[in-house]
Amino acid sequence: MPTFADTLLEWYAREARDLPWRRTRDPYAILVSEVMLQQTQVARVVPRWEAWLERWPTAAALAAAPVPEVLAAWVGLGYNRRALRLREACAVVARDGWPEDLRELPGIGPYTAAAVGAFAFGRPELPVDTNVRRVLERTGFDPGDAPSPDVGQALMELGAVVCRARDAACEACPVAGACASAGRVVIAPRGAAGTKRERFEDSNRWVRGRIVEALATGAPLPDGIELGRLERAIESLVADGLVRRDAKGLSLPV
Numbered sequence: 001m002p003t004f005a006d007t008l009l010e011w012y013a014r015e016a017r018d019l020p021w022r023r024t025r026d027p028y029a030i031l032v033s034e035v036m037l038q039q040t041q042v043a044r045v046v047p048r049w050e051a052w053l054e055r056w057p058t059a060a061a062l063a064a065a066p067v068p069e070v071l072a073a074w075v076g077l078g079y080n081r082r083a084l085r086l087r088e089a090c091a092v093v094a095r096d097g098w099p100e101d102l103r104e105l106p107g108i109g110p111y112t113a114a115a116v117g118a119f120a121f122g123r124p125e126l127p128v129d130t131n132v133r134r135v136l137e138r139t140g141f142d143p144g145d146a147p148s149p150d151v152g153q154a155l156m157e158l159g160a161v162v163c164r165a166r167d168a169a170c171e172a173c174p175v176a177g178a179c180a181s182a183g184r185v186v187i188a189p190r191g192a193a194g195t196k197r198e199r200f201e202d203s204n205r206w207v208r209g210r211i212v213e214a215l216a217t218g219a220p221l222p223d224g225i226e227l228g229r230l231e232r233a234i235e236s237l238v239a240d241g242l243v244r245r246d247a248k249g250l251s252l253p254v
Contacts (some may be wrong), residue, residue, distance in 0.1 A: 004141050004178045005151055011174035012154035017042075017161070020050060022153065027098055027120035028059040028090065028244060034115045035086050040077055042160075048077060059090035071242070072216035078205070080212050080242055082107070084253075101121040118149040126152050131159025138163060140180035198234075207233035215252050 002010070016022070019042065021033035032052055036045045056062040062070070065087065075084035092105055099105065102113035115127035125148035126132070132155045135141070137253060143151055153201025162169050168185035176182040200206050207229055214221050221230075234250065237243035244251045 004139070005143070005147075006159065007175050007178070008141075008154045009150055012150065012157055015161075015174075016153070016157050020046060022119075024121075027116050027119050028062075028093070029053055030120045031089070031112070031116050032086065033106075034112050035082050036077055038082065039079065044077075058094075060094040062087055063091035067254060071212055071252055075209075075213045075216055080208065080209070081240055083217040084242065115152075118152050122149055124148065127156075127231055129156065130158075130165070131156050131163075134165060135159045135163050138168070138179065138181040138185060139175060139219060141175075141178075204229070204233055204236065208237055208242075211237060211250075212252070215243065215250060 007223075021030055024030065027085050029049075033045070033049055035097075036049055036052075056065055056071065066086070067084065070083050070087050071080055074080055077083075088106040089108055101117055102108055103110065105113075108116075111129055114125040115129075117123040118125045118127055126143055126147045128136075132152065135158050136143075137153050141155075143155070158173070158175075162173050166187060168181075168187065170176050170179070170182045170185065173179065173182065207225060210221055210225070211233055213219055234243065234245065238245050241253060244253055
């Protein structure tokens with residue numbers, strides 16, 4: 001009788017999306033994909049990842065790239081700090097090679113280290129992102145101490161396209177027959193009744209992104225940003241090392 005893992009892997013082999021970073025074992029290419037995918041939709045990442053790899057095909061190439069060019073290429077992906085940490089990590093790799101413990105690289109946490117370890121180096125590690133965690137909690141599946149890299153990919157795919165946070169499609173789930181929550185998943189409400197979510201355009205993160213974009217590409221700042229919001233965003237960017245401020249004004253770090 002097929003196990004949970006057998007059924008999951010059979011489904012993944014048949015239904016997995018053809019994503020370009022799944023066709024490589026290059027740790028640099030996989031690292032770039034994992035950093036770009038943090039809180040950014042797959043459809044947006046695919047063309048940006050392909051353009052990035054064409055421009056900087058190796059860790060050494062990215063490490064040698066000027067910071068303003070790196071930030072300009074990152075515009076629109078959000079959280080510009082990630083671009084700087086990625087470049088710093090590649091500088092370490094270019095100098096010393098890939099460390100055994102990938103968490104030694106700047107900006108690389110447990111999840112990203114496990115993802116690169118599994119998908120590039122074939123290590124028996126399970127990268128647990130929000131999709132994987134949700135699938136494990138709902139199904140009760142225990143992947144064991146040494147899961148194959150394909151199990152991690154399959155769990156991610158299941159959480160991304162079937163066992164989703166806001167829409168658990170149990171009727172289409174390949175492992176519903178062995179799932180502890182099949183047909184009984186409760187979707188939590190988005191927020192308390194009567195509350196309004198902040199628009200992204202009203203957030204400090206949005207203003208920060210527009211400032212970096214203006215400095216990187218020469219694009220003008222949008223009209224109507226209140227001076228207090230602008231100053232708060234600039235101060236936070238300076239504190240994070242993403243923007244320099246001197247007597248000549250604002251600039252990107254060199």
